[in-house]
Amino acid sequence: MNARAVPFLSSTFSLALAIGLLSQPAPAPAPGPSLTQLSKEGRRPLPIVIIGDQEFVGLDDLAAAFQLAVHEESFGALTVSYKGKTIVLTPDQTLASVSGRLISLPAPLARRGTRWLVPLEFISRALAPIYDVRLELRKPSHLLLVGDVRAPYVTVRYDPLGNAGRLTIDATPRATSTVSQEGERITIKFDADALDIANPPLAPQGGQSLVQTVRVADATTLVVDLGPRFAGFKAAAQPVDTTMRLVIDVVAAQTETTPAPAPAPPPDLPGTPAPAELPPALNPPAFAIRTITVDPGHGGDDEGVKGAAGAKEKDLTLSVARRMKAAIEGRLGIRVLLTRDDDRNVPIDERTAIANNNKADLFISLHLNGSMRRSASGASIFCAAFDDDAHAAAASGGAERLPTFGGGLRDIELVPWDLAQTRHIAQSDAFAAILEQQLHGRVPLAEMPIGHAPLRVLESSNMPAVLVELGYLTNTDQEKLVTGDGFQSAFVQAIYDAVVRFRETLGPGGTP
């Protein structure tokens, strides 16, 4: 063996490295943040050094933290050993040998003063394979998990919805939590060793927001500071793939009577207070409307209209659709299905099929308008339009007698798929009129806010259906307006109120 062991950072080692430095000058490094080493024993910082656009950590720090032996070979290489397993690093090389297998690093070894520095990826790509305890590097959050520690990655999102709001807290991998209210704050305690979370988790909302801030209280606890209008909340958790999603709906003390029933808090969340103090608006829901399909227009490579400042129709429709889902599901207990919940292109027929196959009671397609004239502005609502031939064709579809599961025969009314809306025009018009009333005074409306047109996405909808244009993205002022939080909150509140009032016009079976 041609290697000789040296005490780490011994004078011999330092001299050898100093010689190496003369032949390989490194750029001046800038001080950086630290890597938090997280284990059952606690937290320990490992300083990070930034050189160029790469993050490095000192090999001496790693050696001390993980009981590594570092040797300088006579041929210029460095060997890092742990319990008989060896990593060989070579200056100027991004390749390293890990127990005889080659791995690649984003940068070669670097030198700062008398210290050798290795890229952060050295930990996950070279050290972790030879170490006998799990090492998990989470580079974006500068966390290094050592051993069996549970540190879910937690994100917090808040969607204000006028007199309500929804906090969505995702923990990946799944971690359960306990939600409790203490005065003007809600405490969320996670069953974990630590949280991998941005700090602060949520930017201060300020103003009259129901949720003022979300902050990290300790290693596993978040605190939601509530605004003065807060009246009550309900929380529900459900797994989504590898994530546990906690949804907390908060409502404000209301000054007007708006029917807004809230389902009871789920029994699986100890500590969730019964919303006894919730406003009278929170009544059990009527069931004339059980399901609403909300269709965020366009998506994927179909971007829809693009504004001069860069706003895209497909993004805005999705953002508003998510808010609508949160508001209507959270406060009315009505199931809301989105035809897409991400940035993808969904064929028009598939959008309608989602509504039809789920027996939705209302279909709302969201869009942003465009015109060749920049002066065009205002929100509008479209219902489907059919000519006389189409009505006649729908009426002549006839009925077919088909066997039923229980025996016997049943007459099934047949309506062509693309004419299904003909049977619901009156109710669609009724909802459009109600929605116009609710939008009036809250958002700018077009000169003629309600129109009828042969719109493909509405024609096949087998339930009351409207297409709502939030405004014109081709109008610079409107683009700025519709991308704002205030507009979107007002718009969603108007939709919410329209659904409530539309439901009131329906009988228990969903008919006027």
Add this chain to the structure above:
Amino acid sequence: MTTRRAIALACAALLVVAFAWAARSVPRGRPTTRAVAAPSPTAPAPPGRKIKARLFYVSESGMKLTGVERDVAYAENAAEQAREIVAVQLGQVAEPLVSAVPTGTTLRALFLTDNGQAFVDLSREVAAAHPGGTVNELLTVYTIVNVVTANLPAISAVQVLVDGKEVDTLAGHVDLRRPLGKNLGWVQ
């Protein structure tokens, strides 16, 4: 005699097959009619003869169409006249007029059926270069539909084709799977 009868039966069978083929070739939306390509004018119009046609452009509000009278070359039959009118409608215009049809769109073909429906086949630019938006798309479609139906009373409906094919929509909104009737509600 038997041979003649066999030949007659064969001819009848061929006619049935040909008729079935022709029926399948008819675009959707007009199942009771047969597509007939508009004949070329047999007697060319005297040079310089014009008619007044009402063309449609985007109104000042940007949410409607506005009608503008223009001279268009006279043609001897409805199909050729429709082609002349649509070609002028698709031509470039200068401010203050603004066309709802994307620049670069050209007329590939136009033919009529014997029940008063027109099929207007436009180049791919009408969809590929369309900027989107429901109202934009409605104004594009009704520019074509109205310019044909408003100027040629014998034509009651128009189906827009793109690049020779039936399309669902131009930009995701307006259903183009069947002929659309004149709608002056989009004209101020």
